Amino acid sequence: MSIINHAKNLLQAAVVSAVVLAPAVQAEAITLRGASMFDNEHAFTKTMVRFGELVDQYYDGELVMDLRLNGELGVESDYVTFLNQGVAIDYSIMAPSNMATFAPAIPLMDMPFLFRDLEHWNAVLSSDVLAPLEGELKEKADLVVVGYSGGGTRNLISSKAIGNIDELAGHKMRVMGAPIQAQIFAAIKAAPSAIAYNEVYNAIQTGVVSGLENEAASLQNLKFYEVAPHVTLTRHSITVRPIVFSGKSMRKLPVELQAAIMRAGKEAGAFGRELEAREDSAKLKEMADAGQIQLQEFANREQLLELVTPVQDEYAAELGATDLLAAIRAK
Known part of the structure; x- marks a missing residue:
């Protein structure tokens, strides 16, 4: 065999090998990491699991959805920083108030007494x-x-019974960090204080505060009822919990994956809203039936609405969002 023919045979063999091996060579899978403060049973976690399933369904490529639970990667205030910097995580669900450091107007979407009822929300x-x-x-x-996920109805949770505005006066309670939260609860005569979420249980236990405001899922998941068994049905908020994705992370992704994320986010949000709204009253009843909490209505709730409306109006005016607030109220 000539040297030329031998070379041709080697070249042909190499081509055949390349063709045979080509299907086995695949692009490296893209990993998207999410974070939840809660366990598998919390509505936020279930919603993010659904989000991951939908992204995988709508994206025709190799994908790994890596969701870390139980506060492994910190709390929501940490998540905001990570997402802003495009490090550690790519997506999460969180309260708007935790994003106020970067975007001061965002807490307006989660302002207490904003929504009339679930239909309006x-x-x-x-x-x-x-x-x-x-x-x-x-x-x-x-x-x-x-x-947009959310759907939990937030009430007062306290170590002592609170049934009217007189009993609410001076009540030391934890609120989220956005100033509007403190302003609203100060307007209804309470004594609000911004405390890190992971410190609330101990703060109630040691008497730093006498309670907080929250929805049923978190009350149950974090066992706040052990130190604050009284739930006053003020129904002051129906939660708005955006599913947020890091812009820095998003821009690095293929356009097809970006489109899948946006489509999946809208559908997962609707899934989460229905889920949490449905579970909320069931969880309250479950805890009440187990003797873990005592439920109480708030007398003359209309007084609270009268007190907070001027605060809402002033807050919106400061943000240049008077028209936005009017649009929300008119929906």
């Missing part, structure tokens, strides 16, 4: 009314809202 979240706030969050925090 769902109408707002199913529309584009909140688009101005989404734009501010993207511009100032580089966070992308891909969907």
